Amino acid sequence: MSITHIVLFQFKQGAAAGAIQDACQNMLSLTDRCMHPATGGPYIQAASGGRDNSPEGAQGGITHAFVVEFATGADRDFYVAQDPVHKEFVKSLDGLVERAQVIDFTPGVL
Secondary structure (H helix, E strand, O other), rough: OOOEEEEEEEEOOOHHHHHHHHHEEEEEHHHHHOOOOOOOEEOEEEEEEEEHHHHHOOOOOOOEEEEEEEOOOHHHHHHHOOHHHHHHHEEEEEEEOOEEEEEOOOOOOO
């Protein structure tokens, strides 16, 4: 079953616009840089995201959102716990992100 992985960021006040832009581009580039341990090829099915533009005013400080899709829970689990490229990306956010929220779901499972 596929897994949808949603990541929400609140960047620190005063964070340089260029650093935020780089972090967002790096997040989206994980699709091409994260390789499956068995096949050696990319395993993230799709990724999209960007800066919030909602007029609702219910963001609670969140400024950027990303959606990452995996074919299986095992792929998501590898990404979260073991993928060295993802781990390095997470480290690169140190000092830049005030708050991150993550939620995963299986489409259609209510």
